[in-house]
Amino acid sequence: MTRVTADVTFLRGYNQALVMAVGRTAGTFERATVVEATGLTPQAVSKVIARLTADGLIRPAGVRRPGIGKPAVVYELVPDSRYAIGAHVARRTLRLVLVDLAGTVHHSAVSPLPRDFTPEQLLDALATGVDTMAGVGDLRGRLTGLGIGMIGPLDHANGLVRDAHGLRHWHDVPLREIAEKHLGLPVHLDKDVTAGITAEAWRHGATFGDAALIMVESGIGAGFRLGGATHRGAHTNAGEFGHTVVDLTGPRCVCGRHGCLEIVHQHAAEAGDVAHAARVLAVGVVNLLQTLDLAHVVLAGADLLRHPQTYLSAVTGAVQADARRAAWLSTRVTVSSLGADVIAAGAAIQVLDQHYGIPALAAS
Numbered sequence: 001m002t003r004v005t006a007d008v009t010f011l012r013g014y015n016q017a018l019v020m021a022v023g024r025t026a027g028t029f030e031r032a033t034v035v036e037a038t039g040l041t042p043q044a045v046s047k048v049i050a051r052l053t054a055d056g057l058i059r060p061a062g063v064r065r066p067g068i069g070k071p072a073v074v075y076e077l078v079p080d081s082r083y084a085i086g087a088h089v090a091r092r093t094l095r096l097v098l099v100d101l102a103g104t105v106h107h108s109a110v111s112p113l114p115r116d117f118t119p120e121q122l123l124d125a126l127a128t129g130v131d132t133m134a135g136v137g138d139l140r141g142r143l144t145g146l147g148i149g150m151i152g153p154l155d156h157a158n159g160l161v162r163d164a165h166g167l168r169h170w171h172d173v174p175l176r177e178i179a180e181k182h183l184g185l186p187v188h189l190d191k192d193v194t195a196g197i198t199a200e201a202w203r204h205g206a207t208f209g210d211a212a213l214i215m216v217e218s219g220i221g222a223g224f225r226l227g228g229a230t231h232r233g234a235h236t237n238a239g240e241f242g243h244t245v246v247d248l249t250g251p252r253c254v255c256g257r258h259g260c261l262e263i264v265h266q267h268a269a270e271a272g273d274v275a276h277a278a279r280v281l282a283v284g285v286v287n288l289l290q291t292l293d294l295a296h297v298v299l300a301g302a303d304l305l306r307h308p309q310t311y312l313s314a315v316t317g318a319v320q321a322d323a324r325r326a327a328w329l330s331t332r333v334t335v336s337s338l339g340a341d342v343i344a345a346g347a348a349i350q351v352l353d354q355h356y357g358i359p360a361l362a363a364s
């Protein structure tokens, strides 16, 4: 049996994160709101509120005078008290965004990356981009760190890019460590799709159930949130959704299999038949729902976002047709509200989540 010892620092961080989560999702709040939402005692909440106010993370935003009883101080999160930068590293582009403590994207910039770029070339591009973003309003002192969402496979726990698909210079590169040294900032590294689903979960708050983010962008991947936590799999290799087979006699895929979702979709897209490509993706999504029983599917990725309506209606249609077998099955399908920024924003939010999120979840 594992013994769980009460760790005061952990508990303090945990309580603080609970209050921050209420602040993020509720807009304004008062002590009683937090007590009700978290189950903490009024005394504990008062302590946390005092500490967060002293740190500048929340501030009083007025007083509410109820008909009966004492007036209550109303608080709000201070969005510009902390920032994080998020990077979305794709095969040919680097997208950087600046995100505040509330999860709002402030700046977004895309720059080209050299074909088959090396780790050194990426580090230089990151350094230039981070300098530019941190220079806006001189944010250095309020910058929590840099999050990188990148093409996998990669080892999130050890900050290692194992073997980025289609990039020759990326085998077992300790990107987190070398980026921290190069940039002088804490760095968080994760797979692009995992960063993306984090952004969606953060923005939707507690109501976000089991969900997947499907990314169609020079390949097809999926990021998962299951049971309230990010799901990365036993080898941090979950989400190779594009390499599930949908046609046993289909064309040969880059991965060596025949008839993968990705290659069948790609053939349709290259032939200019977007409607068919969207239907192929929809078949994959329905397979995923049969396997995982998800409450929410978020569609994203540059290639998909060129025809969002076509993909949304194909996937929604397929999901509804499939769910007709059982009326109690319902899954929400949406296109990411963050658009092309979702991966970079999620990478930044992962940094904020590590510092200000609920510890048990941030550690996963």
Ligand SMILES: [Zn+2]
Residues within 6 Å of the ligand: 242, 243, 244, 253, 254, 255, 256, 257, 260, 262, 263
């Ligand atoms: Zn494949």
